[in-house]
Amino acid sequence: MTSIPFDIVGFDLDGTLLDTSGDLAAAVNYAIATDGRPPFPVDAIRPFVGKGAKVMLERALTASGGYDDDLLARMLPILLDYYEQNLAIHSIPYPGLLEAMTALEQAGLKLAICTNKAERFTIPLLHQIGLSDRFASVVGGDTLGVAKPDPAPIHEMIARAGGGRTIFLGDTINDIAGARNAGIPSIAVSFGFLDGPVEQLKADAVIHHFDELLPLLKNWLGGPA
CATH class of the missing domain: 1.10.150.240 (Putative phosphatase; domain 2)
Structure with missing residues (x-):
């Protein structure tokens, strides 16, 4: 049992999981x-x-x-x-990510990815970084033929991960609007590839470092679970 009111934590890839x-x-x-x-x-x-x-x-x-x-x-x-x-010459996980992933897994949550990056880049990149076996599902921008902010890829990510209460992290309006369109809460990361103030994304919550993720989820007040 976990005190976290979610079953799945979904992530965008570029600018959220990895600094590419x-x-x-x-x-x-x-x-x-x-x-x-x-x-x-x-x-x-x-x-x-x-x-x-x-x-x-x-x-x-x-x-x-x-x-x-x-x-x-x-x-x-x-x-x-x-x-x-040349997918993974300089690309690295953001600080605190690996520790946060382990903590979420230990709490019984599944991890998943929904990215607008094409599968031809996404799957090899995750393999080369050494993270490909950590995710219950990975949906790319060309998996369904539509991309975020269309909700279909996020719905597919959730379905492939086995279904359940889901929250989504991202760094662009496509991520946050995609989560909203899919009917799930969202968290914006302030360290990603922002093209304006993170507050403009109007996510349910914001984190500035992955150290903040587990405590935020344990005390979730940002929106409906």
């Missing part, structure tokens, strides 16, 4: 270099991340001199192919 900014930046820089553009530092690319590879590349190209549809169409496969070959 270093490898995403390397892929962006590799792609834009084919057009002779100088590289961005990792910190400059973080605000571009969070709404998929195409938007990330659009933002990078806009910030480095602009683009047209043909240039974007040429560069996107270059970026994706490079990224697929």
